[in-house]
Protein backbone atom coordinates (compact mmCIF):
# COMPACT_ATOMS: atom_id res chain seq x y z
CA UNK A 1 0.00 0.00 0.00
CA UNK A 2 1.32 3.44 -0.89
CA UNK A 3 2.00 6.16 1.67
CA UNK A 4 -0.90 8.23 0.30
CA UNK A 5 -3.31 5.31 0.74
CA UNK A 6 -1.96 4.81 4.27
CA UNK A 7 -2.59 8.46 5.13
CA UNK A 8 -6.13 8.34 3.71
CA UNK A 9 -6.90 5.14 5.61
CA UNK A 10 -5.53 6.55 8.90
CA UNK A 11 -7.37 9.84 8.49
CA UNK A 12 -10.62 8.02 7.82
CA UNK A 13 -10.12 5.89 10.96
CA UNK A 14 -9.37 8.98 13.08
CA UNK A 15 -12.46 10.82 11.79
CA UNK A 16 -14.60 7.76 12.45
CA UNK A 17 -13.21 7.44 16.00
CA UNK A 18 -13.60 11.12 16.80
CA UNK A 19 -17.15 10.96 15.41
CA UNK A 20 -18.03 8.42 18.10
CA UNK A 21 -16.31 10.58 20.75
CA UNK A 22 -18.07 13.80 19.73
CA UNK A 23 -21.46 12.07 19.45
CA UNK A 24 -21.22 11.22 23.17
CA UNK A 25 -20.41 14.74 24.37
CA UNK A 26 -23.97 16.16 24.20
CA UNK A 27 -25.41 13.16 26.01
CA UNK A 28 -26.20 13.46 29.69
CA UNK A 29 -23.58 11.76 31.83
CA UNK A 30 -24.83 9.16 34.25
CA UNK A 31 -22.39 9.78 37.05
CA UNK A 32 -23.37 8.54 40.50
CA UNK A 33 -21.89 10.42 43.44
CA UNK A 34 -21.28 7.28 45.46
CA UNK A 35 -21.28 6.96 48.46
CA UNK A 36 -23.45 10.11 48.87
CA UNK A 37 -25.94 8.65 46.39
CA UNK A 38 -26.82 4.95 46.08
CA UNK A 39 -25.42 2.94 43.19
CA UNK A 40 -27.86 0.70 41.35
CA UNK A 41 -26.99 -2.95 41.01
CA UNK A 42 -28.57 -5.48 38.69
CA UNK A 43 -30.45 -8.33 40.40
CA UNK A 44 -27.97 -10.72 38.78
CA UNK A 45 -24.95 -8.92 40.30
CA UNK A 46 -22.41 -11.26 41.87
CA UNK A 47 -20.90 -9.68 44.94
CA UNK A 48 -19.26 -11.13 48.00
CA UNK A 49 -20.63 -14.56 48.89
CA UNK A 50 -23.12 -15.09 51.68
CA UNK A 51 -23.23 -18.24 53.79
CA UNK A 52 -26.84 -18.79 54.79
CA UNK A 53 -28.52 -19.98 57.98
CA UNK A 54 -31.93 -21.57 58.59
CA UNK A 55 -34.81 -20.08 60.57
CA UNK A 56 -33.15 -21.22 63.82
CA UNK A 57 -29.91 -19.50 62.89
CA UNK A 58 -28.09 -22.77 62.17
CA UNK A 59 -25.58 -22.74 59.34
CA UNK A 60 -26.90 -24.47 56.22
CA UNK A 61 -23.47 -25.62 55.06
CA UNK A 62 -22.86 -29.34 55.69
CA UNK A 63 -19.21 -29.25 54.61
CA UNK A 64 -19.72 -31.52 51.60
CA UNK A 65 -16.88 -29.81 49.67
CA UNK A 66 -18.89 -29.71 46.41
CA UNK A 67 -18.40 -25.95 46.11
CA UNK A 68 -14.65 -26.32 46.60
CA UNK A 69 -14.55 -29.10 44.00
CA UNK A 70 -16.47 -26.96 41.49
CA UNK A 71 -14.30 -23.88 42.00
CA UNK A 72 -12.00 -23.36 38.99
CA UNK A 73 -9.77 -21.00 40.97
CA UNK A 74 -9.26 -23.34 43.90
CA UNK A 75 -9.99 -20.51 46.29
CA UNK A 76 -12.39 -22.18 48.74
CA UNK A 77 -10.85 -23.76 51.83
CA UNK A 78 -13.05 -25.84 54.14
CA UNK A 79 -12.34 -27.79 57.31
CA UNK A 80 -15.20 -30.13 58.24
CA UNK A 81 -16.06 -31.05 61.81
CA UNK A 82 -18.72 -33.02 63.70
CA UNK A 83 -21.08 -31.42 66.18
CA UNK A 84 -22.66 -34.23 68.27
CA UNK A 85 -24.99 -31.93 70.24
CA UNK A 86 -28.81 -32.20 69.86
CA UNK A 87 -30.10 -30.70 66.56
CA UNK A 88 -31.48 -27.52 68.12
CA UNK A 89 -28.14 -26.72 69.77
CA UNK A 90 -25.91 -27.42 66.79
CA UNK A 91 -23.89 -24.86 64.86
CA UNK A 92 -25.29 -26.21 61.60
CA UNK A 93 -28.41 -27.92 60.33
CA UNK A 94 -26.54 -31.22 60.22
CA UNK A 95 -24.10 -32.93 62.55
CA UNK A 96 -21.37 -32.21 60.04
CA UNK A 97 -20.57 -28.56 59.51
CA UNK A 98 -17.79 -26.31 58.23
CA UNK A 99 -15.54 -25.42 61.14
CA UNK A 100 -13.49 -23.32 58.73
CA UNK A 101 -14.87 -21.82 55.52
CA UNK A 102 -12.54 -19.43 53.73
CA UNK A 103 -12.72 -17.79 50.32
CA UNK A 104 -9.65 -16.11 48.89
CA UNK A 105 -10.92 -13.09 46.94
CA UNK A 106 -7.45 -12.63 45.53
CA UNK A 107 -8.23 -15.66 43.38
CA UNK A 108 -12.03 -15.70 43.07
CA UNK A 109 -13.33 -14.83 39.59
CA UNK A 110 -17.00 -14.55 40.70
CA UNK A 111 -18.05 -17.26 38.26
CA UNK A 112 -20.82 -18.56 40.54
CA UNK A 113 -19.94 -22.25 40.07
CA UNK A 114 -19.78 -22.72 43.84
CA UNK A 115 -23.34 -21.41 44.17
CA UNK A 116 -24.58 -23.73 41.44
CA UNK A 117 -22.80 -26.73 42.99
CA UNK A 118 -24.23 -26.33 46.49
CA UNK A 119 -26.99 -28.90 47.19
CA UNK A 120 -28.12 -27.08 50.35
CA UNK A 121 -28.53 -23.49 49.09
CA UNK A 122 -25.96 -22.66 51.72
CA UNK A 123 -23.96 -20.23 49.60
CA UNK A 124 -25.09 -17.46 47.23
CA UNK A 125 -23.63 -14.27 45.87
CA UNK A 126 -24.67 -11.22 47.85
CA UNK A 127 -24.58 -7.59 46.72
CA UNK A 128 -21.60 -6.47 48.78
CA UNK A 129 -19.10 -4.92 46.35
CA UNK A 130 -16.79 -2.99 48.64
CA UNK A 131 -13.96 -5.50 48.68
CA UNK A 132 -10.95 -3.24 48.19
CA UNK A 133 -8.15 -3.67 50.70
CA UNK A 134 -4.63 -2.31 51.09
CA UNK A 135 -3.12 -5.68 51.93
CA UNK A 136 -3.57 -8.72 49.67
CA UNK A 137 -3.77 -10.98 52.73
CA UNK A 138 -6.97 -9.16 53.73
CA UNK A 139 -8.66 -10.58 50.62
CA UNK A 140 -8.86 -13.89 52.46
CA UNK A 141 -12.35 -13.90 53.98
CA UNK A 142 -13.30 -16.28 56.76
CA UNK A 143 -16.65 -17.73 57.80
CA UNK A 144 -17.27 -14.72 60.06
CA UNK A 145 -16.88 -12.43 57.04
CA UNK A 146 -19.21 -14.56 54.91
CA UNK A 147 -22.04 -15.56 57.23
CA UNK A 148 -25.23 -13.66 56.39
CA UNK A 149 -25.71 -12.92 60.09
CA UNK A 150 -22.29 -11.29 60.39
CA UNK A 151 -21.24 -9.90 57.01
CA UNK A 152 -20.65 -6.17 56.87
CA UNK A 153 -22.55 -4.80 53.87
CA UNK A 154 -21.74 -2.02 51.44
CA UNK A 155 -23.39 1.15 52.69
CA UNK A 156 -25.36 2.70 49.90
CA UNK A 157 -26.82 0.69 47.05
CA UNK A 158 -30.16 -0.36 45.65
CA UNK A 159 -31.06 -3.35 43.51
CA UNK A 160 -32.68 -2.54 40.17
CA UNK A 161 -36.05 -3.85 39.16
CA UNK A 162 -35.71 -6.68 36.64
CA UNK A 163 -36.99 -4.50 33.74
CA UNK A 164 -34.88 -1.46 34.66
CA UNK A 165 -32.11 -0.30 32.30
CA UNK A 166 -28.91 0.28 34.28
CA UNK A 167 -26.28 -1.17 31.95
CA UNK A 168 -25.85 1.89 29.76
CA UNK A 169 -23.18 4.34 30.81
CA UNK A 170 -25.18 7.21 29.34
CA UNK A 171 -28.81 8.14 29.42
CA UNK A 172 -30.32 8.66 25.98
CA UNK A 173 -31.15 12.34 25.47
Ligand code: SF4
Nearest residue numbers: 071108109111112114
Ligand atom coordinates in the same frame (compact mmCIF):
# COMPACT_ATOMS: atom_id res chain seq x y z
S1 SF4 B 1 -17.35 -17.64 42.38
FE1 SF4 B 1 -16.14 -19.12 41.17
S2 SF4 B 1 -14.01 -18.63 41.60
FE2 SF4 B 1 -15.25 -17.62 43.21
S3 SF4 B 1 -15.32 -19.09 44.90
FE3 SF4 B 1 -17.12 -19.50 43.62
S4 SF4 B 1 -16.48 -21.11 42.17
FE4 SF4 B 1 -14.62 -20.20 43.07
Ligand code: SF4
Nearest residue numbers: 061062064065067118
Ligand atom coordinates in the same frame (compact mmCIF):
# COMPACT_ATOMS: atom_id res chain seq x y z
S1 SF4 C 1 -21.41 -24.32 50.82
FE1 SF4 C 1 -22.75 -25.95 50.00
S2 SF4 C 1 -21.46 -27.06 48.51
FE2 SF4 C 1 -20.09 -25.86 49.85
S3 SF4 C 1 -19.48 -27.29 51.45
FE3 SF4 C 1 -21.26 -26.10 52.21
S4 SF4 C 1 -23.03 -27.37 51.69
FE4 SF4 C 1 -21.32 -28.17 50.48
